[in-house]
Amino acid sequence: MRHSRLLPLIIATALFMENTDSTVISTSLPMIAQDLGTDPIALKLALTSYLVSLAIFIPISGWVADKYGARTIFTAAIGVFMAGSLACAAANSLEGFVLARFVQGAGGAMMVPVGRLVLLRSVPRSEVVQALATLTIPALVGPIVGPPLGGFITEYFHWRWIFFINIPIGILGIIMATIFVPNVREDDTPPLDVTGFLLTGVGFALLMLGFASGGRHLIPAEISAGCVAIGTVSLVFYVFHARRTPYPVLHLNLLKVPTFRVSVLGGSLFRIGVGAIPFLLPLMLQVGFGLSPLASGSLTFIAAVGALFMKTMAKRILERTGFRRLLIVNAFIGAGFIAANGFFSPETPHWLIMIILLVGGCFRSLQFTSLNAIGYAEISNREMSYATSLSSALQQVSLSIGVAFGAFVVEAAAGLDGNPDITAADFGPAFWAVAIVSALSGFVFASLSPTAGAEMSGHRIVKDRPPSSGLGDGMSGR
Template identity: 80%
Template sequence: MRKVRVLPLIVATALFMENMDSTVISTSLPMIALDLGTDPIALKLALTSYLVSLAIFIPISGWMADKYGARTIFTAAIAVFMAGSLASAGADSLAGFVIARFVQGMGGAMMVPVGRLVILRSVSRNEVVQALALLTIPALVGPVVGPPLGGFITTYFHWRWIFFINIPIGVLGIVLATMYVPNIREDDTPPLDVAGFLLSGLGLALLMLGLASGGRHLIPESVSLACVVIGTISVAAYVWHAKRTPHPVLRLDLLKVPTFAISVVGGSLFRVGVGSIPFLLPLMLQIGFGLSPVASGSLTFIAAVGALFMKTMAKRILERFGFRRVLIANAFIGAAFIAFHGLFTATTPHWLIMLILLIGGCFRSLQFTSLNAIAYAEVSKRDMSHATSLSSAVQQVALSVGVAFGAFAVEATAHWHGRSAIAAEDFGPAFWAVAAVSALAGFVFARLEPTAGAEMSGHRALEQKPPATGLGDGTTNLGEEVERR
């Protein structure tokens, strides 16, 4: 029981730092763009560069933890994140800011997946939901504090100071991890799949860079298109490579495990909509409605309050309804609340905006708690490092796609109306577009069995059905086979 309480709280220090950092930056985007002399939409590159870095280095996070020890990699990752924070504070151009955020992503790629791996390998299956909930409760304090704090610092001081907040938090995380986190490692770690790492890293980086840089920002359209083409070819080459190497950096065969595959695919669709919110919402409130950063942050923080509240109820809800019903219902409800963002106007009462953000935060929080647990219901502890690496990498790609897709929708709407600059009415269609993508996740979650993840949730469905099949044709339930490996 002590592990269930202590380890999640320590890992949550890193999550707190990362989540607060992202929400602080989101609130400050318009002022950062003004100071750097660039279009606010161009700062999608700063958000996606961080997510791209995560996608590149997350695949080797599990291998490095197995090889060198979880505590060693976890503490080193915090140090790299702090270095990236200092570089972000000193950036004086869009290119410099994008590169600094990439360095931050290198640290973030190791912090959260390795921390989650320590928890998954240290607690029993029936304690996973509780441990993950404890992990995210302190971490959600970051998004609660981040928007108003970022708005206050940006409005009354300077946006560069927001990055110095990470330094004392990072030092505390390193000290606690050194004292309490076990240096879990594997004795028979296979060699690193260098070719696979290069193919997956290059493919994901170029693909996301191409999607995010479309338009008039930083690089020409022809270069953006070339990045998409080469990135797609590299990702396809990795899929071919992974089937032919004994120890691929990303274990795609884990997608044959039904609950893991459904969580990855459905979760990715849902995260496209959610990933766009930190980018679109502050821009709409500040650029579209004319609010100050501090006023904007004082509204948006309430979503994290709702998420924090829901974490205390997630386990009881899952025990009552089970993963399948919760995930299906939440996909549609969560998507609806994303769509509601598009109905906001400059005259919408602030109390109504906060109420919708609060309730939407509750449902999104329950969805992510459920997704993070059900993904590992049939994965053996030996395969946890591979599963967390693959799941985390796909999550970051989905969030990056959300930012790029949301930015594209805003720019496309402005172009449709014959404007070169974005206006308040351009954000509604963007929110509706990303919400439609998130809603598609409900149809994927419908493929779960009523008893899926019952050992974790404590739910026992009345109706028993045959084992679920995988997402691809001819695949079978390989949960037991994976468990034997």
């Protein structure tokens, strides 16, 4: 493909916009809560509403891309994301802000998965790891500039201005995608599974709404519990529906593929801990430690610097270790750095906080690069859109659970202390709890074959193995 080298950079525009937006919002949460007249913890709904929207619409992202063309959907999704950004800037209540974030999520649901689908279908398998790393490098610039920029705008201007950052970036992305991104589509697209779409949409939305709305505010506990129950039942019905439907909206049979199954299950556990960080850390620094938005953002951005640095080394590390060893060891290391956040106090030197966040960002980045690659090691091009839809939907669910679980532990810790307000001491238990969940992923990764994804990683255990080993095409030795 003539413009294949440009594809990762163009698609990274969407990731850059989405990641900048999420990190800017995280830094500005306390000021947004103050302006909207609500509790900062209540703004977990602003984060989870976005993830709810992603989980609802991601399952059909592959289908609409196959049906109407990847470039068409990709550019339209950027437009929807920009509209949601403008609605966020105009919001005057918690309900309006949550709804605007939902609209943003509808755009993000098509924007990033469809962009990744174009990339996965356009590069050779031997170049997937490098292409995904290249895709993510420009996108990681967003989390680097997002926290200090969001803090600066919030402190010296107004938080509403942070959402206008997306507009020029989105316009550039639409122009570049229109020129260079191929309008990849399938000629024999099956009919849309409307029943499955409704079941998964209701299931994910109510399940995550129930988790996110629990606590000492927002809606009564009985309604939250009812949302969780109905959402769970809806997803259970979908499992039975998918078995009887020739073209389900989420292809659960892909979980029979060993590398994909381990990537999804282990990755979901690891992401629960990681998903809580953007919510817990800025709140701890600002509400708990009393830092300004700018001071908070000037600390938290360093994690993205570590992530960016590690992207340049991921391929070489995988060549030496292979996927299995790296994912197991790195799961425990990454969880350890998540737990380390819980030991911060107002007296902790800022240079020490930055070092821990920097190194932790390195290890989390390495884990995600590996997970995003190994998950598609045994997936055919025809199944790629289904795999990206299922994987992306479950990723958003796990991130949302991380936010809700972290907020729940903070509130529980405050309740045990008898404090009406959240204090710095309430955040430690939350970080430690989500870190334990992330560490559990290491045991899931242990089920991988030592040669899993060897063609992608280039691990020498396969290079040195004699031809009679029966590895076939050199993938994972199923």
